Structures are given as C-alpha cells and as structure tokens.
Amino acid sequence: MTTFEGSFLGAKDKISPLAIMECKVCWTPYDPAEGDDFRQIDAGTAFFDLPEDWSCPNCSSPKEQFLVREDPGSEAMRERAWLDGLTERLVSDFNEVWHSKMRDVPLVNKALRVEAVGWRMHDGRPLGVLLSPWFMNLVMLPRVDEDWSALVAGEKELQHFPSGDYEFIHNTRAAIGGYKACSLFSPMADFTTQAQAVDVAQAVMVELFRDENRAETDRAADIREMREAEVLAEVQPDAAADQDENTPAAMGLAPTRRQLLTAGLVPSMPKDAAE
Secondary structure, X not given: OOOOOOHHHHOOOOOOOOOXXXXXXXXXXXOOOOOEOOOOEOOOOOHHHOOOOOEOOOOOXXXXXXXXXXXXXXXXXXXXXXXXXXXXXXXXXXXXXXXXXXXXXXXXXXXXXXXXXXXXXXXXXXXXXXXXXXXXXXXXXXXXXXXXXXXXXXXXXXXXXOOEEEEEEEEEEOOOEEEEEEEEXXXXXXXXXXXXXXXXXXXXXXXXXXXXXXXXXXXXXXXXXXXXXXXXXXXXXXXXXXXXXXXXXXXXXXXXXXXXXXXXXXXXXXXXXXX
C-alpha cells in the first residue's frame, strides 16, 4: 500500500490491530474480528495485514479508501506509547549514570545493561522493573495528574499489591522527576546474562499480582534469612540437591516465590551507588 487517504493518513502507530475500518464509498465495514469470507481472510486479521490487492468486497474500492469507524485498541496504544516514552527516558537517564559513574565500580556486573522490563499501569501509575549492572528495582512513576518532584530522597513508604505490602524508597532525578523504588536485587553478581536477569524481572511482574503469594510476604524474617542461599541455589541448581523442602527447583535462574517476594527486604546500597 503506497498511499492512504483514510484516517491519520494510515499511521500505524495511531490505528490499532483491533480497528474496524469502513469504506468511505459504500460504507462497508471491515472488522478484524470477523475477517472477510469473500476473500477467505481469517478472523483476527488486522486491516494492515490484509493482502495488498485486497479491496472492498461490496464496491471494490481499494484499501486506501477506508476510514476508521471505531478502534477499541486505540486507548491501549496511546497508553503503551506513553509508557514507552517514559521508560525510554528512564533507561537513558540510568545509562548516563552507568557510563559516567558506575563503570569502574567493583560491584557492577558488566555482563548486564540498563533495561526496563514488564512495564504496565497499576492504579493509574506506571510500574515496572528497571535492571542495571548494579541493581534490579521495582520502580513506580507518578500518574499524569501527580507531581512527585517534592519527594524527599530516602523517605520510605509501603505500597500495597495483591501479593503483599512492599517498602518503596523515594528519590528524584532531573531527567525523570520523582519516583519510588523497591530493591529486588543488589548487587547483581548472581546473574550471568542479560536474558537471565530479564527472565527474573518478568517473573517479578507476574508474582507481584498473585494473591496466593500474600502468605509468604508475612514471613519477612524467614525470607531475609533464606534469600542469599536461595539465589545461589538458583544460579547453581546442583548445589541445591541436599537442601530442605524450601530449596528452589533446579530451573536455571527462574526465581522462586520467596525470591520474588523479597522486595524491600534487601539491605540498601549507598545512595550514590543506588541512585
């Protein structure tokens, strides 16, 4: 498709795969949920995935003559674009910290890089994991109508999730403003690859919202005591063979429930290192 006279000039970043399009000549709709029996187009085929030679089944007008009638996915696309913009700034800011301050610090893991993982909206606020060569934190950013620029660095508060209550520390940075962070891992020596760290970060974002994990979060002292041994057992599964029933299964670096619920229980790093 070389030109598009319809909505948004065919900008794919504004028209979602769920969009119901309509021929502006005869008003025949194309609904991706239904496809097109006439051309044997399967249900679930987005408008922009139709063959180049597809045309209106009623009047044969080309794809370029279709407009958006309704788009159930447009709000989700706008939200995703907003989140992507925030996380790009977050990653850029901490990349600057990495290159300017942290590269020669002994505790860093140079096999890793700064990456935002699993970001989503929670109570109207952006939430996700930020991992770096020196920490993995659960990070919360303010809602559109909130101003966290006056947060006092180092102050703490509890945030409530289905799996339990977690301690977040306040901080601010010039590039992103105020944010709240909950420490998951620091330092990062137990991770051997970026993929392993990303897998754990993604698992955190799943386990955080599971109600069945709440009982585990009430055992803070036990979790704190077991954490170091369990991390080692996950990185070196064979070492776990003679441990008790709390030993994590031998499955690479996939985190155990306890590991994922130690958020806020990890000893704090010096402020200049944790940023």
